Amino acid sequence: DIFLIIVAIVAFIILAVVAIYLLINYQHPDDKNEAYFPKFIVIVGIMLAGFTAFLLPMDVANNDGYAGCTGYDTELCGGLNMELVWSIFFWLIPIWTFIFIPFATFFYEADDGLLLNPGGEKQSRAKSAIVWTLGTVVIVGIIFVTTYFLFSEAKIPIQAYSAKTIAQGLTEQERGTINFQSIVPTNMNFTTSFLAPFDEGDRLYAAGQSDLGEQTIPLKVSATTFFAGLMAWLGWFLFAIFGGIGMSALPLDLLLAFRNRPRKMDAAEYAEAQLSLRERVNELVGIGEMIKVESEGKNPANQSRNPFNAERRKERQALNEFKSAVYLLEQDVQDFQACTSEYEKTNPLVPWISLLFGIFSVIISTFWLLHILIYVLPNKPPALFLNTYFAWFDSWFPLFGVLSVAIFTLYMLFAAIKGCFKFGMRCACIQLYPMVMGKTYMSAFLFNVGLVLLCSLPVVQFCATSFSSYARNSAIFRIFGVQIENLGFFGVFWSNNIFTYIFLVISLLCMIYLCCKPKDGPPSSDELRDRLKSRTA
Secondary structure, eight states, rough: OOHHHHHHHHHHHHHHHHHHHHHHHHHHHGTTTTTTTEEEEEEEHHHHHHHHHHHHHHHHTTTSSSGGGGTOOOTOOOOHHHHHHHHHHHHHHHHHIIHHHHHHHHHHHHSTTTOOOOOOOOHHHHHHHHHHHHHHHHHHHHHHHHHHHHHEEEEEEEEEEOOOOHHHHHHHHTTTSOOOOOOOOOHHHHHHHOOOOOOOOHHHHOOOOOOEEEEEEEOOOHHHHHHHHHHHHHHHIIIIIIIIHHHHHHHHHHHHHTOOOOEEEEEHHHHHHHHHHHHHHHHHHHHHHHHHHHHHSSGGEEEEEEEEEEEEHHHHHHHHHHHHHHHHHHHHHHHHHHHHGGGSSSOHHHHHHHHHHHHHHHHHHHHHHHHHHHHHISSSOOOOTTHHHHHHHHOOOOHHHHHHHHHHHHHHHHHHHHHHHHHHHTTSSSSOOOTTTTTTHHHHHHHHHHHHHHHHHHHHHHHHHTTTTTTTHHHHIIIIIGGGGTTTTTTTHTTTTTHHHHHHHHHHHHHHHHHHSSSOOOOOHHHHHHHHHHHHH
């Protein structure tokens, strides 16, 4: 289908432009003429994640799973080999996630040793990055090989029937009982070339068969398919948490951006805000000095290298809380400047754009939650819900249905990114990697791209399952809905909707929590200072 090829090329160009635009506008000035290899990894990673989400609606439009695509009714078929395309992406995603992004991160953050020892021998940053990356690859490889040999057999449920043989069917045709449209020679094996549209004779033939009930057939899935299932299973642990948080946090923050838009301050408000910012700056400077003194006073030989050590965990938590407080202070300073010295330069359309996207996000999140409750979780859904909406769009303009699937899929990826950031702001157990225009280092870029890639396959699997009625003829539904979701160990999580229930519960709890406490607040400076004093005492 020439139209699908053109759409794919246009989508590729748009994703490339978006990736380069994000990199140029968000990168830190220190990285402007540096870190070219990590930049390349980031650009391709963004394109890979975006194109993975785009492949689902493209696969639906291709309609490769329709039986007529074998040759007798190709009017609705795109003709693209989507199973091959998915297989390529199933390998590109883990290669980028577990090889290129770790290597680029280790290479970017590696120290050549000359900063602390100017006269010493220069250390190889590439060598250090290769060593750490090999360690990552070995761990991932061991997990993959072990799980593949243990859990790679899928048990496919089928509806079994006792049917007449083709020879018997031909014998009845000769007696005039059944009129087959396509005749299969008795001395030939069945091939797809013998298929034809279902007619009255086929219905009469099928009506005379015996129903033997549901049975299962074992199927050893390919390494490519299994790796995709393993990646989706691992990614679901992140997506269920961060995606659930983002479903509520994304629309709320967009609406708050409009509500808290810059307004001109009077003299009293200006003085009060300036005093509050000055006090927070002084508090954070003092805490930063305490962290510096504590770090310099420690003997590296006596420090535990175990990342799960209680002392190191408390140290990381304190540092993460300090970073969150600094980030929120920087944001408040920008808001203060937007209301005072930079007020005339502020674009008045930005808050209204946030309001527009906020309303749009509320609608998308609401429809997603309703669709989960109405169609995804019930064993016998009372309605097809969004599947009906997509099919209705396709009935008069197919492109709108495909675009709708793309919007709902991409929204899930944005929700996962927002959820990770919101979780880092409210819970200091993970390091914060915010994306700030003009202030984002490549380490933050690489972290967020890796997160999106880890969540991309769970998003595709979730959307393929959620829109199973609409996407029933897609290749990805045959891969996930037939093979991966029936794997012995991993299939238990999907067949019982365990991840979906976690996603839904977190979304609803987060909605209640954010309604009660919508604004991100800095951690208590007094509590942070007291914890630092207790450790240095």
